[in-house]
Amino acid sequence: MSNIEVHIIVEGQTEQTFVRDVLAPEMAHKGIFLYPTQIGKPGHKGGDIRFERAKGDIGRFLKQRPGTYISTMFDYFRLESSWPGNMPGGTTAIEKAEAIEAATLGKIKESFPGHNVDGRFIPYIEMHEFEALLFSDVSILANKIGVNESKIKGILDECQEPEEINDGQDTAPSKRLISLNSGYRKVVMGKTISEAIGIQQIRDKCSHFNGWLTKLEQLPGCANE
Secondary structure, three states: OOOEEEEEEEOOHHHHHHHHHHHHHHHHOOOEEEEEEEOOOOOOOOOOEOHHHHHHHHHHHHHHOOOOEEEEEEEHHHEOOOOOOOOOOOOOHHHHHHHHHHHHHHHHHHHOOOOOHHHHEEOOEEOOOHHHHHHHOHHHHHHHHOOOHHHHHHHHHHHOOHHHOOOOOOOOHHHHHHHHOOOOOHHHHHHHHHHHHOHHHHHHHOHHHHHHHHHHHOOOOOOOO
């Protein structure tokens, strides 16, 4: 087994903390070392996820970090409407994400020929927002934000699964949590809740998230245990 280095360009501090403190320790057991970097300038607070900004960051890693892999962790909820592959429609969350990821990969290949983009760039769009992952365990989420389990279960019954919780201004996962508990704080509570749930439970309940990690585990040199 050889060590695999993956630089993940993330949307904001919530995702950076999750990758660094919750996801990275789990993946390190497989020889996959994750290094999250916020998109754009240091201190960027998230949102305003524009393709040109992301393309610049992706390109820098492709050029300056030969021999490493590059990925992304952006909320579909925050993507600009003109992002490659971001087309309105009645498809499932996974179908939307896969279309955007495929189009993103294609545009990056066009923009940076000669950098083995096909082999090194693994785009990931989370549906529809990071907080969807926290709905992977009704009991833990309810306990951590101090609400009755029926409130969380009602949302899941409506949307069927965490990654289908939608992207409306009032119905995105984080908006729903804030409506249940106005004291919800994305960075600190996102880390605490996801740690309590555990990566395996999130993988079990969120198939697109699981698919992303599976792609990382299948990179050449990884220990697939």
